[in-house]
Amino acid sequence: MQPSPSFNTLVYALVRHIPRGKVLSYGRVAELLGVPNGARAVGWALSALKYTRVVEPVPWHRVVNAQGRISIKGAPEAAFEQHARLEDEGIVFDERGTLDMSRYLWDPPPPVVAELLRDAQGGRPDADAP
DNA sequence: CAATTGACTTGAT
């Protein structure tokens, strides 16, 4: 078994919970995981999917930047794919390639996040470790 | 252990 899941693992776990047709911003993901300013780290984690083998698929396309725009750089194909997948899920982009965050932003049920963070601590907060 | 990197954010110009 693994030690406490890395930050990346937590990111993947949370992103896997984003429902179809909804999105989350990098900053919001970080915030939910308890790292208010870790937006970049989240981006790093998702970009790492290219090299990391995750058993369960991660709907990486459901994460966009705070402005509601695709934020992938240096990989036009991937960016295009993300845009296509989101439209496939019913999300509408305006002429400038922006989606309405106030409408598509997902608000995760607290229990979901709580459970995620709990598992992160080894599944059992019992083991007090100061 | 220090430097580097990048699918971020925010606030100022």
Add this chain to the structure above:
DNA sequence: TATCAAGCCAATT
């Protein structure tokens, strides 16, 4: 509206 700069973070080297 578009650019720019400075913070912030985890993983990599």
